[in-house]
Amino acid sequence: MIYLDNAATSWPKPPVVLKAMADAMEQAGGNPGRSGHRLSIAAARIMFDTRDELAGFFGIHDPLRVIFTANATYALNLALNGLLKPGDKVVTTSIDHNAVRRPLRHLEKHGIHLDIVSCAADGSLDVSAMTRHIDAATRLVIITHASNVVGTILPVSAVAEIAHHAGALLLVDAAQTAGVLPINMTEMGIDLLAFTGHKELLGPPGIGGLVMADTFEVSRLETMVRGGTGSLSELEEQPDDLPDKFESGTANLVGIAGLGAGLRYVKERNLEQIGEYFKKITRILIQDLSVIPEIRLYGTLDAEQAVSVVSFTAAGRRVSEIGMRLDDEFGILSRVGLHCAPAAHRTIGSFPEGTVRLSPGSFTTIDDIKKAVQAISEVVKT
Amino acid sequence: MQYGVVLFHTTSAVMKAEKLLLKKGVSIKLIPVPREFSSDCGLSLRFDWDRRDSVASELNAAGVEMMGIHQMSLK
Numbered sequence: 001m002i003y004l005d006n007a008a009t010s011w012p013k014p015p016v017v018l019k020a021m022a023d024a025m026e027q028a029g030g031n032p033g034r035s036g037h038r039l040s041i042a043a044a045r046i047m048f049d050t051r052d053e054l055a056g057f058f059g060i061h062d063p064l065r066v067i068f069t070a071n072a073t074y075a076l077n078l079a080l081n082g083l084l085k086p087g088d089k090v091v092t093t094s095i096d097h098n099a100v101r102r103p104l105r106h107l108e109k110h111g112i113h114l115d116i117v118s119c120a121a122d123g124s125l126d127v128s129a130m131t132r133h134i135d136a137a138t139r140l141v142i143i144t145h146a147s148n149v150v151g152t153i154l155p156v157s158a159v160a161e162i163a164h165h166a167g168a169l170l171l172v173d174a175a176q177t178a179g180v181l182p183i184n185m186t187e188m189g190i191d192l193l194a195f196t197g198h199k200e201l202l203g204p205p206g207i208g209g210l211v212m213a214d215t216f217e218v219s220r221l222e223t224m225v226r227g228g229t230g231s232l233s234e235l236e237e238q239p240d241d242l243p244d245k246f247e248s249g250t251a252n253l254v255g256i257a258g259l260g261a262g263l264r265y266v267k268e269r270n271l272e273q274i275g276e277y278f279k280k281i282t283r284i285l286i287q288d289l290s291v292i293p294e295i296r297l298y299g300t301l302d303a304e305q306a307v308s309v310v311s312f313t314a315a316g317r318r319v320s321e322i323g324m325r326l327d328d329e330f331g332i333l334s335r336v337g338l339h340c341a342p343a344a345h346r347t348i349g350s351f352p353e354g355t356v357r358l359s360p361g362s363f364t365t366i367d368d369i370k371k372a373v374q375a376i377s378e379v380v381k382t
Numbered sequence: 383m384q385y386g387v388v389l390f391h392t393t394s395a396v397m398k399a400e401k402l403l404l405k406k407g408v409s410i411k412l413i414p415v416p417r418e419f420s421s422d423c424g425l426s427l428r429f430d431w432d433r434r435d436s437v438a439s440e441l442n443a444a445g446v447e448m449m450g451i452h453q454m455s456l457k
Contacts, residue, residue: 033392033393034424035424036413036414036415036424040425041412041425044394044397047394048397048398048401052401064398230392230424231391232391239392241391241392241395242392242394243394244394
């Protein structure tokens with residue numbers, strides 16, 4: 001089997017991740033922040049250590065500004081619902097994911113003004129177009145760090161500069177890039193970062209987070225959920241302390257333990273080397289696919305400008321048929337369709353049919369890529 | 383014997399303080415919050431009262447928010 005669906009979720013996970021999750025259940029099974037006994041303390045240490053490592057990894061100082069959520073979607077919803085008020089203008093791009101677009105369409109009904117900047121057909125964003133859309137009325141700018149459909153990387157730092165110049169905040173969706181590209185929120189000017197643990201941070205599903213820059217004014221962000229925090233129980237009002245303001249209810253300790261182990265694995269393997277490896281296998285994948293005449297590739301076709309996500313269609317072929325045959329006949333796992341990003345597919349010209357998406361991961365070998373391309377070639381010709 | 387406890391609003395702050403002070407070589411222990419204080423985050427940080435000044439200054443310097451520092455005697 002060759003797994004090329006890492007943009008949906010990475011697989012397999014490093015053994016250290018599975019071990020950390022089992023260890024957390026066996027050796028730290030208390031409820032963090034709820035009690036004073038050893039199992040509760042052990043659980044709280046796992047949570048804090050993971051928070052601390054994430055803060056360092058994303059370039060902020062205060063670990064309490066890392067808010068754990070179930071996934072990037074929840075983090076994006078927290079940021080959007082917590083920040084935006086009726087009358088606010090929001091600027092986003094035409095390749096965002098439904099995790100951004102759907103909450104925005106909902107908020108639009110409640111009085112926010114949505115301004116969508118078109119990306120080019122290869123997914124790239126013209127920074128000068130962004131300048132024309134962001135004005136003094138803009139409260140928030142949202143961009144995805146890299147497209148989940150074609151992998152194209154967007155110019156985060158340049159957009160941050162424009163947003164800040166206009167007095168707006170920048171929210172970045174890093175679902176496809178955390179663990180692949182370096183992200184230093186302080187240097188890049190990111191105010192809010194939504195990430196997920198189960199993609200290239202190599203953790204389990206069900207854990208992600210929202211990270212707030214050290215300079216972000218926390219009082220601007222309302223919480224979405226209120227409840228027990230283990231702190232200030234005498235109060236019937238939600239506390240303002242971080243991270244408790246945003247983290248009510250018992251945490252996903254096992255997920256956090258797995259995420260922590262995944263992150264340490266990524267750091268040991270070295271982010272720069274991981275990035276180079278991804279470029280190398282993506283370059284080979286694009287090159288080898290591009291010589292098959294039946295195939296149309298989407299995106300920049302440049303591994304320097306994209307993460308390892310490659311989309312294609314084949315003339316006269318149903319994408320679902322291609323995906324099924326790759327799985328059934330060759331054991332090659334891809335994802336076909338719209339990838340929860342109809343706007344992105346409209347942008348690249350593949351709506352409503354969608355594409356076949358191939359997303360190699362950290363454990364994909366060059367041999368896997370060669371075999372996959374051979375199989376695709378047979379499927380589109382027969 | 384005199385010792386001190388630091389109380390915090392959240393367990394995350396206790397964890398932050400613990401990690402910081404251990405790194406600075408200050409001997410500490412996490413203990414349940416003494417009964418007489420109303421804080422219920424469950425945990426507080428116990429230290430040798432002689433180290434009061436360095437505990438306070440290290441935590442202040444790192445921006446760890448405290449509810450208070452109290453002197454205690456064993457009973």
